[in-house]
Amino acid sequence: MSSPSRPADIRARIESNESLGSSHFLLTLSAGESLAHWEPGQFAMLGMPGWPGTPGIPGTPGIPRTPALETRAAPLLRRPFSIFNIPGSPPGSLQFFFKIIGGGTSLLAAGRPGQSIPCLAPLGNGFSRERATPRRLLLVAGGIGSASLHPLALHDQRSGGRPLMLYGCRSSSELAGIKPTMDAGVECHVATDDGSAGRRGFASELLDHFLTRDGPGAQSRWLICACGPTPMMRATAEVAARHKVECHLSLESPMACGFGVCVGCVTGTRDEAGGPVHYRRICIEGPVFEASQVVW
């Protein structure tokens, strides 16, 4: 894989925006020549349709809309989204897998083919070191956190690896979040909060169970990469530390800019145990951090 393209701010045309069930969408943008290469784990800042200068938001059958959204202008700030596909697959496209969680994602779900949206990408440091490991990748995803681990799994598979994904969500109704990864032939194990699918419990508990059963020496066999809500990542980091398995986290945060100037998306980090805490920008110094460095 070539080194990532320099980030560029383009107006990307929406090629398709497909509902995958239970509020999950697969958005496909035409990437343009300037966005040819990126790493799994890198992200984009997307402006919502209706953002100043973009065409208005048409009515969209089948998408739940609150009355407030009908009259509200698009949000001022763009939103960060992990890039879901790997370069060239499909050709010339940049894909995003997202779930409606608020006003911004509702507007994005209403985006129609032919509209253009602002797209600043590729941003951040992806899973470049993780791609090079001789160990098996143990991917731990919570909810829509699967979006950033999916391209890592695909890339690993193509390089001859056998990635394993542990997926946690609230209930069986949210399994849409893991379906694209399962469909790609990646081995997936599921946990749900209510036990309606897979094992009952959190993704971190599934990880603990898995590593316990896997027996001594897990650190020489596995490298954990995780992405999901903060409490899930914190618990995952604790489980990984207890089993002494190296763990890398792709952190999430609200971001105003995504390219390092607002300094709003920081996380506390420590270079060594007991050392001073430094705030590092998730957008530029991350989003991937070694779990042992993150201060919760």
Place this chain on the structure above:
Amino acid sequence: MSPAGAAPGLSVRLGPLSLKNPVMTASGTSGYGLELLPYFDISRIGGIVTKSLSLRPREGNPPPRLAETPAGMLNSIGLQNIGVDAFIGEKLPVLRRHDVAVIASIFGETTEEFAKLAHALDAAEGISGVELNISCPNTARGGIEFGVDPEATSRVTRAVREATRLPVIVKLSPNVTDITLIARAAAEAGADILSLVNTFMGMGVDAGSGGMILSSGSGGLSGPAIRPMAVHLVHRVASTVKVPVIGIGGIMTGHDALEFILAGASAVQVGTATFTEPAASLRILGEIRQHCERRGAAAISELVGSLKRRGGPPPAAPAGG
């Protein structure tokens, strides 16, 4: 009127500070300028105002540090910065390779710290001016912001004036009862230029969890939401003091920038717009140029303070009749 076909003159003179055009980036919205390099040629805009620098590096506030609000955002970064020495040693040499005016924003906890910062920057090559961020706590006065107190504003401006030959810009806080009192105090103490406004204090509450959204509780509100208030304050200050004024507050388009210029600003700074679009300042400059061409203005300076009262004579003119 401009001769047919001639490009409008965009250069501006703000007292001792000459800029190739009236658009700068606002402090805290474009890092140390270098972060913008992947997106556009920074030598095309009028100037870069750096993130506010302190004598020593600062880690800033714990997250969460920002929240979006209607047509704006709240931030409470806590003035995280690398410190003036690292700026001069590491960032400035790279910035010097670009033909752009660099304004160093500075803040201190005491008047003496402001003066030391100005002195350090005076000795550095490649700085076009200093901008005093006086919206920070003054430890000598129990933590009250310099910028809400005319006397503290006067003292810190004078101290910086004596510490440097560089053009001195004082950036005013809008969180005061009468901004013209602070503006006068700064101008009389030797400020060459006033820039306004800094962010309005605001607070976000998460009614669901019952907690505050920002870790520090309150933060600064920026973006288009504050623009009418900022234009109003720029108009008041520009009508009160003789020193040139830089307009700041939610500028997203050339039209927005013209609002400030007509209200009396000689130049503008673009802030939050850069977060939403890295090259916003360059786009806004292009829109200002187009506006001048459409109005047939030979130079942007013709438009400064040219505001007319709706349906009547300009505000400064005698009533007549």
